[in-house]
Each structure stands twice: as C-alpha cells, then as structure tokens.
Amino acid sequence: MSAHRTELSRRRFLGGSLLIVAGSVVTTACDTSPGADDPSGARTTLNVWYHAYGEAGAQQAALRYATAFTKAHPDTAVKVTWVPGDYTGKLNATLLTDAAPDVFEIGDFNESLARRGQIAALDDLYGSARADFNDNAIGCVTVDNKLYGVKMIDDVMVLYFRKSTLSKAGITPPTTFDELVSAARALTTKTGKGLFLGNDGLGDSPILAVRSNGADLVTDGKVAFGSPQALEALTGLKRLRDDGSLLLGFTTDWWDPSAFTQGVVPMQWCGLWAMPAVKAALGEDFGVLPWPAFKAGGSPVVRVGGWTSCVNAKGRNVDAAKRFVQWLWIQESGLQKDWAESYGFHVPPRKTVAAGADKLSAGVAKETVELAAKYGKYNPGTWDTAVSTAFTAAAAKITGGQGDPAGLLADAVRQAQTAVDKQRG
Template structure:
C-alpha cells in the first residue's frame, strides 16, 4: 500500500478535550473500482500513537475483503481537520466521509446522507441512545458518534490525606474541602478552568450540577435560567470569592493548564476526562475519581462529549460508504479505538464488553456516567456561535466585578441572535 505523509507538529484539542499533533497523513493506494475519501482527526499525542496507525490497520483489513473498494484516508490534527473539510466542501470537492467535531451545518445544507440510508439496522440501533439523539437535526440522524467521553471529579489522594478530608458529594462539601486544602497551602484547592480553551465544558458540568444546562427540555436555549444564574452566583461567592480556585483567574485558566497543574501535584480537585488518568499516572500522582458533586448531592447528570462521523452525498457511493461504516462500527473496531485512546465506546455492544472487562477497569468510572450524560446541543446549527461566545465571556461571570445574571443574560441574547440567523 502506497503512503503519502504530510506532517506538522501542532498540538490542539478536540471536542473531547484530547490532544492531537499530526498535520496530515494520507493512507491508501493501488487501483479499485470505487475510491472512498475519508478525512479523519488525529487522537494521538505523538507519531507513535497517531490515528494514522489505527486507520492504516482498519483499511488494510477492509480492503483485503473488498478488493473493488479503496479507502483513501487523510489524518489531520484537530487544529486543521475541521477547516480542511470546510475548504474541500466549499471547493466542491467534499470527501465521502469526514470524522470531525461537528456535523449540523452540513446537515442543514442538505449535504449529508441520513444515517438510516447508510447503516444496516443492527449497526444504527447499536448506537447509545443519547448519542443517537445528539446526532439528529430535526429528529433525523445525520451525525454518527465516533468517540465519546464523560467527566468525573478527580482528587489528589495525597493532598486529601494531608488535609484529613474525604471526597465531596455536594457543593457545600466541595467548598469545605477546598477550604481545608487552602489551609494546607495547596495552590489550586479547586481548579476552575473557565478560560477560552474549553470553558463550555466546565460551565455545563456546573450547570448540570445545579439542575440547569444550556437548553431546556424543549431544546430552547436557557443559558440565563434561574438555576444557571444561581449556580454561577454560588461559584462566584463560595469558591472564587473565597480564594479557593487558585492564583489564576478562572476566566484565564485553560483546561490544559489545569490538567498540567494537577499532574504536578498542585491541584486538590478538578473535573476531568479519561486522558487525565494517564497524565497523572505518568507524573506519579496518586488520585481518586468520584461522580461530580451537585448542589444537593451527586449530580444527576454529567457532561457527555462526542466527536462525529458524517457522510457527504456529493459523490454518491452510498452503498459502499454504508458497507464500510458497518465495518468501522463493528464491536472489535470500536473497542480497539476506544482502548487505544482511553475513550468510551459509542455503541451498546462495545460498552457492555468494556464494562465487563478487567482490561478496561480504569475507564469504568467514566463508563458508569455515560448512560445519564448530557451532551452539548450539537444538533443546533447555532451551537458553534454560542459555543464561541461562551468560551469568550463566561469566565467574566465569576470575576470580582462580574455579574452572573448580566453575563448569562448577554450569552442568552447572543444565543437568540444565533438561532434567528440560522
């Protein structure tokens, strides 16, 4: 198999908060009756575990059984992949398949196949229900989940033992633990990353703990709901205002920096996803993981995040695309990808296997949260604009002179405008 490789070492973050570094790697070669073009994101953090290797193996196996179909794959870093796909689509050269961070804009423009027109019934039915729903636009599934993750509360066991405290189940207990950690000189008793990198994730996790969220049960934006205003009021007065979130203002603290500080033993508690386990282990940090606290008890829901596969209809090839996707979403392939990158399976069959496997016990706390997780409103074409506004503004809600009601009200207005424009 011939290979062409283009590489740029730029570290970036996906919707899952994972880092990828490769600029672009093309996989494919030979001749065949049909060639499918797939553009995919890189989930690795070095060339040694680039997603190029995952796709190389998968394509080799598929093509061995389907000599009349060639799969040509380009793997790009998260810094480049969404832009690359957009440029291809705008130039009238859409790939057959794209595995990227968002699908709704393309679906709204009529550029995607429906999942039901591609996948066999057993494969489509195997997606976890909340991920299927998140992949829908106007109740029709276009986005096929490819990778998922949830959040739990990480805590530093050594720092907790020194402070004589136990993991919190409620916000009040979290604040009390943070006070005890501060008294012991911990730099970041609770790390609250509301900086522009991934503020939307930390914000939604706290909103869910206060029984709020970005939208209400009808899917309408409710960013300035009474529950959300109360949540950010509590954060401002009980954590930030009491100096329990460390020396960096939350609006200036990025998730990657918070994770790095946790791995350096400087953070008592923070919300994290599976990749933090490996980072902390590598630095010798003894840590525990518990469900995220809520206002009155353990949060009834945690943040779920997914990245997406989509199929463009510009080139046809519906049958070939569907057959390849059935292979991609086989249990063995889903498990192999999830295990390689410490992610959660997007299918029921692979989730059951992982839950019962000793090999995957480290991921069990995250897997346990998946069934009750809630995702961003990615089916709304307005979400990209709302997401950008949240990243830019929401840290101001907990600033010394900030107004939670004012900042959330401004974001609600921005969301309303984005909805109208879409």
C-alpha cells in the same frame, strides 16, 4: 466549553494523507481531493478525514483499519487524511468545495450540517444494531427523527481527586457544590491551589453548573440558559474564584492531566482519555467523581463528548462512503474496541462493545463508565461556536464580577438565540 476548541487543543498535530489500495499503502499525498490518482484501478477512491489525534498509535490504527476495509472491498481505495491544526475550520471550509472528504469525523455533533444538507442520513446503516448504541450516542446525532452520524467514541469528563491528599486533610470527596467549594478552599495552601478547571478558571464548569442545578442549555431550538436556575448556578461559581482556590495559567490546560499527576493540584477536571497517564504516575492513589449537584433538586453531571463519523451528502461516492462507515463503526466490533481502549481510554458507544472492553471493566475506569451511564450529558446539536462563545463570555464576566449577572446572561441569551435561529433556518 467549546467542545471543538478543547477537543482539538488537547491533541498534538501531525499531518498528511495516505492512499490505501488493495489492502496496502501505496503512496503518500498532500492534496485532499477525493479523486486522487489510484494506481490499483479501483473504481472508487474514498477520502476519509481524521483530526490529528495525539495518542500514540492512533494514526497507524486508522491506516490499519483502512487496509482491512480495502481487503474486504478491493474495488474501493481509501485515502486517510490526517488533518493538522484547526480541524473544524478546515473541515467547514473544505465542505464548500469539490475537495470535500467523503467521510469525516466531527467532535460534538452539530445539527446545522444536517439542516444544510451537508451530511447524509444514516438510519439505513444501523439495522438491529441501533438498539446496541447507548442513548447518548443515538440522541446526539438525531435531527428531526433521523440519524446523521455514527458515534465512534464517547469522551467522558470527570473530576479527578488525589485520595491520599484529601485523606490527610480530613476531607471527604465532595458530593455537593458547597462541599466542592469548601474542599478547594481547604486544599489551597501558600504553595498550591486546590482545584484546576482550566487555565481560564472555567473550563466546562459553566455548563456543568447550569445542568447540575436542573437547568438546560438549549431545548427544542430555544436557548434555556437564561433561567433563574442557570443564573443561580453561574453566580455560585464565582465563589471558587473569590476564594482564590483555582489554579490559573498552568503550562497545559484541563485536558492534560499534568497539573494533577505532578502534584500541583489535588483535584482536576479532566477526561477518561488521560487515565492511563494518571495511573502510570499515581498508581491507585486517585479517584473520580461527577460534577456535584448544585443543591437539593439538582443532579450530578458527567460531561460526555466524543467523535462522530459522518458522510458527505454532496460527495461523489455516497454509497461507498456509507459502506465504509457501516463496516468500521457498526459491523467491526473488534476494531471499535481497539479504537476505544488502545489509544488513551474512551468509551465505545455500543453497549456490547463497551461491556467487552477489558481495560474499562475494572477499577476507576469501570467506575467512570458507570458514572457516564448514570449522569452523562452531551451538548445540544445547536451548541456551535457562536452559541457557546456567547454563553462562556457571559459566564467569565459573571464569575469575574464584571457587571450585572442577570443583564450579562440576558445579553448572552439574545446573542445565542440569534445564532440558533440562523442554524435552523
């Protein structure tokens, strides 16, 4: 998938900015300049950008955290900017101007921001806490052995299945790709389909299929999804489409659990963030699985995305911005826990915080966290829109039976390699 697109599309958007001074909200603002007027007389005003989370209470939590920071650092005002619409597009455009935020979040870390000198290295913020961050959280923000962000939340994506429906049909939850194909086919009826991966019939599945067959996407700056294993896996995905077992064109996409909770499908690829809604609708009548190994020699896969806090290296307030990021995402473990489990479910990137997240410590939520630790994979830092679009377009044609699979994939590799080379200068 394009992580930026799907992470954004699963949110409903609000908008606006709020300025926090001396621990209080004093005014609303529509502009996003870091130098907005500050009636408190604080020496520094930080502009902190969030995409407009759709989970109830998330915006209020961000404001509450900013208020707590200004109480601890009264010389620094914080303007929380809640950005509606195409967050990634707006952010990339604004980073080229004087109105660029001091601190901002990004979904699925993009290493080109570091290579272009747009974000600051943050190694000095971690200290002894570095060892407490999980391997994915460290690996995904590392560029040339430096850390260019602090992971805020891990978004874990898994395969949900309805226990009672599979049991009634005499189907064991699938642990191999062949079993997944067979289960989806058997669960497809005249009135419903067996599996929902996304309205396009793909969702994350091309990435998952490639990795479940022992292949990779991009390795050390070289596009790797042109391998025989990748081609085999992508060609295998066509079986799901040919069987007519995929739900297509639902009212919401894979990131929303409605198709699953409303009984439209008994299996759906979705995220941990949706688990509170799933449990409210189905009680204990659901389970989760990793994407199954494509065949012997492969491995199950759990997709790990999420959001990372970065500091504008060209901003006017780099030191203060670093102090804010360190305070919120490294020092204040209680706020990190709140952010992860109070507004949808997400996994705290810090191991000690995750261990203390009560809502993630039992049942299917705990199982999901354990699956992420065992099988979790994040997209490479070079997986930007140009690279992912080339890959996904080829996968769509391959699964749709449009053209020679090897030729389609080879063309996508050439396009993607050009894009990666451009990123890396």
